[in-house]
Amino acid sequence: MQMATRILFDMGRILGADRLIPVASAHIDGCLYHGDSGVDFAELLVRGGGRVCVPTTLNVGGIDLLRPEYPAHQRDMALRLMKAYIALGCNQTWTCAPYQDGYRPQTGEDVAWAESNAVVFANSVLGAHTNRYGDFLDICAALTGRAPHYGLHVPENRKATVLIRTDGISERLKRQSVLYPVLGAWLGRAVGSSIAAIQGLPSDTPEEYLKALGASAASAGAVGLFHVIGVTPEAHTMEEAFAGIAPAVTLEFGSDEVRSTRDSLSNTDGDTMNLIALGSPHYSLQEIDRFEELRADRELKLPVYICLSRLVWAILDARGQTAQMEASGVRFVTDTCVVVTPILPQPPGVLMTDSGKFAHYTPGNTSYGVRFGSTSECVETAVLGRVVCDNGAWQ
Amino acid sequence: MAVDPHLPVREVLLPGDARGRLLRLDLPISFWGGVDPVTGCISDPRHPQFGCCVSDRILAMERVVGSSSGSSVMMELLAIGKAPAGLILAEVDAILTLGVVVAREMGYGSIPVFLVSSETLGSLPTEILMTEGGEILAKS
Numbered sequence: 001m002q003m004a005t006r007i008l009f010d011m012g013r014i015l016g017a018d019r020l021i022p023v024a025s026a027h028i029d030g031c032l033y034h035g036d037s038g039v040d041f042a043e044l045l046v047r048g049g050g051r052v053c054v055p056t057t058l059n060v061g062g063i064d065l066l067r068p069e070y071p072a073h074q075r076d077m078a079l080r081l082m083k084a085y086i087a088l089g090c091n092q093t094w095t096c097a098p099y100q101d102g103y104r105p106q107t108g109e110d111v112a113w114a115e116s117n118a119v120v121f122a123n124s125v126l127g128a129h130t131n132r133y134g135d136f137l138d139i140c141a142a143l144t145g146r147a148p149h150y151g152l153h154v155p156e157n158r159k160a161t162v163l164i165r166t167d168g169i170s171e172r173l174k175r176q177s178v179l180y181p182v183l184g185a186w187l188g189r190a191v192g193s194s195i196a197a198i199q200g201l202p203s204d205t206p207e208e209y210l211k212a213l214g215a216s217a218a219s220a221g222a223v224g225l226f227h228v229i230g231v232t233p234e235a236h237t238m239e240e241a242f243a244g245i246a247p248a249v250t251l252e253f254g255s256d257e258v259r260s261t262r263d264s265l266s267n268t269d270g271d272t273m274n275l276i277a278l279g280s281p282h283y284s285l286q287e288i289d290r291f292e293e294l295r296a297d298r299e300l301k302l303p304v305y306i307c308l309s310r311l312v313w314a315i316l317d318a319r320g321q322t323a324q325m326e327a328s329g330v331r332f333v334t335d336t337c338v339v340v341t342p343i344l345p346q347p348p349g350v351l352m353t354d355s356g357k358f359a360h361y362t363p364g365n366t367s368y369g370v371r372f373g374s375t376s377e378c379v380e381t382a383v384l385g386r387v388v389c390d391n392g393a394w395q
Numbered sequence: 396m397a398v399d400p401h402l403p404v405r406e407v408l409l410p411g412d413a414r415g416r417l418l419r420l421d422l423p424i425s426f427w428g429g430v431d432p433v434t435g436c437i438s439d440p441r442h443p444q445f446g447c448c449v450s451d452r453i454l455a456m457e458r459v460v461g462s463s464s465g466s467s468v469m470m471e472l473l474a475i476g477k478a479p480a481g482l483i484l485a486e487v488d489a490i491l492t493l494g495v496v497v498a499r500e501m502g503y504g505s506i507p508v509f510l511v512s513s514e515t516l517g518s519l520p521t522e523i524l525m526t527e528g529g530e531i532l533a534k535s
Contacts, residue, residue, distance in 0.1 A: 003500055007493075007497060007500060010496050011489065011492070011496060014408045014487075014492055014496070015487060015489055029462075029463045030466075030467060032464060032467070034427070034432050034464060034467040034468055035433075035467070035468075035470075035471030035474065036471075036474070037467075037470050037471045037473075037474035037475075037498070037501065037503065038467050038470065040474075040501060041470070041497060044501070114463040115463055116461060116463050119463070131489055132463060132489060132490065133463060133489060133493075134463045134464075134466030134467075134489060134494065135463055135464055135466040135467040136467075136470070136493060137466070137493050138463075151489075188460070192457075192458055192460070192486075193458060193486060218461070219460075219461050219462065221423075221460050222423070222458055222461075222486075267440070267441060339428070360428070360461075361428040363439060363441060364428050364429060364438045364440065364441075364442075365428050365438075
């Protein structure tokens with residue numbers, strides 16, 4: 001506990017915080033295994049008698065507890081790490097999208113969340129206040145119920161400075177899910193850690209699209225918060241998003257940006273395709289329903305790995321859908337995902353994904369080649385067993 | 396050795412001594428998914444400096460992007476002796492610096508982390524000394 005408090009004070013000083021403030025919840029990213037040092041840290045907290053004092057959710061771990069496969073030492077250590085965080089009193093959510101499992105902070109509530117996509121979702125879509133906390137600070141905040149008061153906890157720091165115009169994008173494309181990971185990747189590269197407000201998106205833009213936008217922006221850049229004017233809770237109007245101050249920078253996201261960013265999410269354009277990977281962030285029930293609608297009871301020639309939380313899996317299972325989906329060629333991955341742990345078949349081949357985050361991390365983490373496509377392109381590719389491109393989708 | 400007046404340090408985020416050859420990243424990186432926690436080498440094939448190793452270098456980058464697991468990778472590199480010798484950033488960072496703070500708590504050692512302007516970051520010399528007193532010195 002003393003160590004947790006010391007780390008919080010040290011980081012608070014480094015980050016320019018004036019004090020520590022109470023937080024209502026924490027989301028822990030440190031439960032994912034990257035090496036033995038993280039296990040030593042968590043077990044030290046357990047030996048010190050640490051218990052979280054606010055509701056705390058756990059991000060993906062290093063192994064799928066329901067289907068473990070990993071080299072022996074790493075498996076043991078990943079498991080020890082996951083058990084240490086359970087011993088500290090965290091809820092066994094094992095998902096990067098706790099907000100889909102009912103853990104949704106209130107607008108204006110201070111929380112200490114890690115996992116870059118969860119941070120940007122909590123801030124942007126829910127209007128909660130958190131910084132992009134790294135592994136270890138998350139659990140220190142959970143143990144003490146405190147976080148440094150700086151950055152996005154301070155309301156004045158949450159205003160947009162960059163305006164993104166989207167006039168050059170067709171209304172049709174703005175209603176396609178495939179646009180949003182592309183917009184996110186472009187945004188992350190263009191604005192870094194600045195707060196942008198995006199203008200011109202439909203007022204009924206679904207939550208799943210904003211989730212994809214944020215996850216992609218947070219992996220390509222350092223985005224912790226974005227606003228969508230007329231959509232997200234702190235940007236009912238331009239005036240509110242910018243606090244009445246003129247944007248410092250205005251950027252145009254048009255068809256050239258769509259094309260070049262979309263192309264940058266793939267690193268191969270050959271005919272080889274080995275599998276499809278979906279669910280980064282973890283697929284929601286709505287996204288699985290959409291997948292099933294597109295699949296339309298057809299068999300899959302290529303395996304489709306769907307990453308999801310154990311809670312969403314249980315709902316799907318209770319509906320009687322999992323066995324039938326598995327029989328058609330779906331492989332469910334719960335508690336973890338295909339880019340954080342070696343689940344995919346070896347040697348590495350090429351995969352297709354509808355996720356900007358998977359597109360970003362696949363080459364470095366799995367050595368697979370990656371091709372980005374719409375969910376529909378992913379499904380058609382899996383059904384036909386060859387790459388299907390629908391350039392019309394981008395008009 | 397002389398203090399270069401054109402290398403002002405805006406803030407010492409973590410103090411310490413370090414000496415090493417500069418590795419300035421052309422693009423920001425996520426340590427998780429971008430740097431191999433076993434070898435310390437840049438593992439994202441799309442990064443312009445793919446294959447370069449951060450170990451023992453003075454690592455300079457505009458900002459830290461991407462995953463919050465960057466803290467874990469930084470601590471692991473310190474634990475196994477593959478960490479950079481020092482870190483120079485142009486934006487305050489709550490992820491890599493945190494990895495160093497926790498590593499220090501765990502007894503894995505520490506490295507200096509300094510904040511400079513983007514202009515200074517772009518004009519860093521090849522061989523660098525970071526001092527306990529918060530200076531960046533260059534071989535003249």
